[in-house]
Amino acid sequence: MSSVPAGATPGFLVWRLSMKWRVAVDRAVAPLGLTHAQYALVASLYGMRKDGERPSQRRLADHTGLEPLYVSKLARALEAAGLLERTRDPRDPRAVQLALTEQGHDVARRAIKIVQGLLNxxxxxxxxxxxxxxxxxxxxxxxxxxxxxxxxxGND
Known part of the structure; x- marks a missing residue:
């Protein structure tokens, strides 16, 4: 029997699925010292690095769908944990570029494997x-x- 109420709207179902996914990822990556949002950043940086990209915080915010201010906060926490580096963009002194450290690369690789199992x-x-x-x-x-x-x- 489904735990979803009869007559649930698509919006409610999207909400429930997103919450189910967020909680599962949070629990799965917690032993690595990550939250779901931090995972989104390190996994994105891992993939972008493979593509030769060293994104700005703004580019990473656009990529993940997170607010730029939140990405900045997460990046500072990940930097303090030794998982990423924040450096000034030589082309734009106002922009901050992000890159995984060696430790961050290892944590991201392990986290991606765990989350891939959840996705399966x-x-x-x-x-x-x-x-x-x-x-x-x-x-x-x-x-x-x-x-x-x-x-x-307006809703017409």
Missing amino acids: QLLEPLGGLDSPRSREFTRDLTTLLDAPLDPFR
Whole structure:
């Protein structure tokens, strides 16, 4: 029997799924000294580094969907933990570039492996990560994320 109330709206279901995912990731990466939000930063930096990018805090905020001020706060905490470096961008002295330290790279690699296992568990009911249903689900999520939302637009 589902724990989801009958007649639940798509918005409620998105909220519940996002909370389920956040809590699971928080618990899974806690032994590595990370929160879910910190994981989002280190995993993103790990991937960006593989692509040869050393992003600014602003670029990382845009990439993760987190507020720039929150990314700055998280980056300072991760820097204090020895997981990343913050340096001035030589092309723009107002911008701060971020990069994983060697320790941060190791923690990110281990965290990504853990979260990948969670993702596999989450998508099992859809046939697994590489199933047609999961690919369709990913396309649907991308479509929804790309759709603009204006909280001040009237509901007609």
